[in-house]
Amino acid sequence: MDLVNTKGKFISFAESECKGNSELYYKLSKQVSGDDTLLKIAATAKAGQPVPNIFLAAVHYLLLKNPGNGLAAYYPSIGKKQVPEIPFPLFRSFCLDNEAVIREIILTRIVQTNVINRCAYLLPVFSKIITEENRPATIIDIGTSAGLTLNFDKYEYWYNNQKVYGDSKVIIKSKITGSTIPALFPITQPIQKIGIDQNIIDPADTDQIIWLKALIWPDQAERFIAMEEALKTEELKKIEFFRAETIPDFEAVILNADKAHTLIIYATHVLYQFPQTQKEAFDAMLERVGQSRDFYFLSVEGTESLLQRYQTREIVIELTQFRDKKKSQTLLAETNGHGNWIKWV
Numbered sequence: 001m002d003l004v005n006t007k008g009k010f011i012s013f014a015e016s017e018c019k020g021n022s023e024l025y026y027k028l029s030k031q032v033s034g035d036d037t038l039l040k041i042a043a044t045a046k047a048g049q050p051v052p053n054i055f056l057a058a059v060h061y062l063l064l065k066n067p068g069n070g071l072a073a074y075y076p077s078i079g080k081k082q083v084p085e086i087p088f089p090l091f092r093s094f095c096l097d098n099e100a101v102i103r104e105i106i107l108t109r110i111v112q113t114n115v116i117n118r119c120a121y122l123l124p125v126f127s128k129i130i131t132e133e134n135r136p137a138t139i140i141d142i143g144t145s146a147g148l149t150l151n152f153d154k155y156e157y158w159y160n161n162q163k164v165y166g167d168s169k170v171i172i173k174s175k176i177t178g179s180t181i182p183a184l185f186p187i188t189q190p191i192q193k194i195g196i197d198q199n200i201i202d203p204a205d206t207d208q209i210i211w212l213k214a215l216i217w218p219d220q221a222e223r224f225i226a227m228e229e230a231l232k233t234e235e236l237k238k239i240e241f242f243r244a245e246t247i248p249d250f251e252a253v254i255l256n257a258d259k260a261h262t263l264i265i266y267a268t269h270v271l272y273q274f275p276q277t278q279k280e281a282f283d284a285m286l287e288r289v290g291q292s293r294d295f296y297f298l299s300v301e302g303t304e305s306l307l308q309r310y311q312t313r314e315i316v317i318e319l320t321q322f323r324d325k326k327k328s329q330t331l332l333a334e335t336n337g338h339g340n341w342i343k344w345v
């Protein structure tokens, strides 16, 4: 990967993902974008992986494992106090001192963030479908990571600073812009929950949980709390997990779903990690399944093809429905990467 390209990724990460969400990573990413030595290290990431996320997570991971390091005090996730910025010279020298291990981490690990706040749009969509269909449902989360968004029905929801649903220590918060707060229907039907991932995060595996936490931006204390609480929920044990990474394996799990159930498949921030040929094979697989049964597919991505289809620069929430072998596709809403705001269409 050339340095100009890597530099551009850090600038774009700062401007379109961190701005307004993480002041620390905003400043840090801009500083890294101007440092060729650090860009060279970051460029070691595997093809398809979001470079700034994995590079910053690698440093965060090492600090979470070594909280006594001087740099750790500037990470609110570890030092437990907010700071105006992470001192760049200290950050830089930590990276150079730990260059070999950082390269090893970003070469071997993948970005597997599990962003619970994405439930902010899952609950309105799923509760409506399940209520309208009025029968038990099977929900399959492709690229489930630790499976935390599958428990969307167990959390507490606040929209526009108003509590509107549930009672839980896992708090989902979002701002509804340009539309009204969506109707939320009580879920009274049983749901069979299935999570598929190439690498299922096991809540009992300390190292995997440190990596999951390392992927959270260090000044987002609420996300750390939500993650810890969500990992403790008993319902997590009821999810059926499948380790799979190929389209035929996904298809086998999908075709096995109870035909009497409403079937909802979803993927949030996953398909962008598929090479183009795999994405095409995935779409073809959905078409095949649609010829054998009705189902819904909710896709939440910021891939260029979706952005172009809907003429937007925001993350697209799109619902595909197969009914009687016919496909229909609707743009439901636009959002940001973490579901902090949602603009329903």
Ligand SMILES: C[S@@+](CC[C@H](N)C(=O)[O-])C[C@H]1O[C@@H](n2cnc3c(N)ncnc32)[C@H](O)[C@@H]1O
Pocket: 110, 111, 112, 113, 114, 115, 116, 118, 142, 143, 144, 145, 149, 196, 197, 198, 199, 244, 245, 246, 267, 268, 269, 270, 273, 274
């Ligand atoms: C950025 S994470 C998003 C996790 C979760 N969907 C969320 O929104 O919080 C992407 C996930 O997709 C998974 N993934 C990527 N490619 C995959 C593949 N070919 N098969 C299975 N899982 C895959 C990764 O392992 C990772 O857990």
